[in-house]
Amino acid sequence: MIEPNNGRTQKKHPISLGHQRRYTGAILLGTRPNTYRAIALELAEPDASVDGIARRYRVSNHTVMGIREREAKSIAEKKKTLAVKLANVA
Secondary structure, rough: OOOOOOOOOOOOOOOOOOOOOHOOHHHHHHHHHHHHHHHHHOOOOOOOHHHHHHHHOOOOHHHHHEEEEEEEHHHHHHHHHHHHHHHHHH
């Protein structure tokens, strides 16, 4: 049963340390920027898999997915430029 909060604001629960929403790639960008950039570049490739990238760079799947969400705009632009290059070659 839901009780009214009587004018008090409810506090949001902080995200726990092991929760997957905490994996945004920010820590990886600060500690291993070359790895972060390499993962972002590899995510732009057409046949990129999260599992394969995670194994190759020894990071968690959640970290790769966080980088994919964080860099979505730049990854989309890189995919477009790769498609244009492939079309010119063909």
